Amino acid sequence: MGSVLRLRNIRHRRGGREVLAIDELDLDAGERLAVLGPNGAGKTTLLRLLAALDTPTAGSVELDAVSTSGADARLRQRIGYATQRPGLLSTSVIRNVELPLRWRGFDRATRRSAAQVALERLGVARLAHRKALSLSGGEAQRVSLARALALEPQLLLLDEPAAGLDAEAREAFLDDLEAALAERSATVVHVSHRADEALRLADRVALLVDGEIRQIGTPASVVRQPADATIARIVGYDNVLPVHIERSGEVLICGAPSGVRLTASPGPATLAAWGPAIRIGPPGRGPLSAMVKHVSPGSGHWNVTLAAGETLHAHVPLNDKPPQVGEPAAVQLDLTHATVISAGGRDNTACRW
């Protein structure tokens, strides 16, 4: 399959500063790209360029080899865009879904049928004749998505589609979204600041930081080998620590041996570790000494915060007895739940014992 979406040398300025700089990005037909990044990274700006709502200051965005600069409604009619806020109209739910189909010239029967199917797919067909402005946040998000899906767009753009939903509604919504996308061949660009959401729905993930794509790859590759400390934090690592690798391969945390040896280039590096990588034992039963600072129940485990020069976040199985706040402890690293990023680390000069 060829590239359906091509971005080249994109530079976009707003308020006198550059907010987006993407040299190259291609999406194949039917591919699902998640753009993951913190608030203010330029995610919505990117979507607006893709939706042909804005024209980049420099560079080109092409949909099927046609530039979207100065695009008219006809080109935009090949794109479905569900904005972060649902943006529903003060009419019935079904008319909200039907209206963009009417703009595309579909007859009444086709519009009604397509709208019904989309509402059913998102589990909100029972709301078809309700006033759209009376819906709850979760219902409105589903209707907004149904409206975009009913268009059977070539390119579907989703801007934080599950924003503002509580945990339960969010899970159910993402289940339905995943199923709906699986039934379609649309190319999807989905932006989110939540790693779990982006990683779950995407074939590829682009990490957008300060307007630049810092890393792009499969969800597994960016999680297993984040390019730098910022990306490690974005994809959700519980611990992102500056460390030093000795010539012997010994990994030092705040100058103290961690008990871990690596075959990596010596010098400053970053250790990215999930909570289970931080193993807690009684004092003296591990290479690093620590103090328990905070303990709280989490999702299926105890969250334990330790001071070991750097602050460490450990997960202890919920059925185990958690350590007590103020207790001394020993820490051992389990590298099966961690990765060392050789480049981009800094020598640790700010250890807090």
Next chain:
Amino acid sequence: MDAVHEVLGRSALVSLTATAIALALGVPLGTWLALAPRRGRAALATVVNTGMAIPTVVVGLVVALLLWRSGPLGELELIYTLRGMIIAQVLIATPLIAGITMAGLQALPPELADQLRALGANTPQLVVRLWIEARVPLLAAAMAGFGHAISEVGSATIVGGNIHGQTQVMTTSIVEQVGRGDFGDALVYAAILLALAFAINALLTSVQQRAAAWARS
């Protein structure tokens, strides 16, 4: 009583015609001011907002000077005519309607226009949909425009001249009766004028409130 009917009918004709023309001018102007790039609209928005507060007698004076027989538009022979009065009332009501339209559209969720464009609306489709969404303030604009037109006396006197049987309207008639010390008739005319304004505004308010309730029920 026939005289009252005649004057009342003339008032309604002048004010409703002026309001209709002011709507045709003010709603598109207010829409442009709400949706156009910020750079181009700021100065005109200030002019429109100033126009909302301009004394009607000043508008009457300017229109009269323009339409005066020796004035630049004197050849049109509109001074002391109903058409001249309608022109003055259009100039009074248009900024009000444009200003309220602009504010009403700007009060819509900011992402709505982009959402509609992204869903494939062309410019006419977008504008019509935004007007539907802003129907409550747009009806308020119509009511304000009509209210301003039917109640103003300054321009009606200067441009219309309060000629009996030709350009006399309810407000100028009331002023004349008060000038004569005929307070009883003035009060009757005032009550009738109020009843007319009430009837038209009651109709528009009913439509407006039904539209507001429909969206939220």
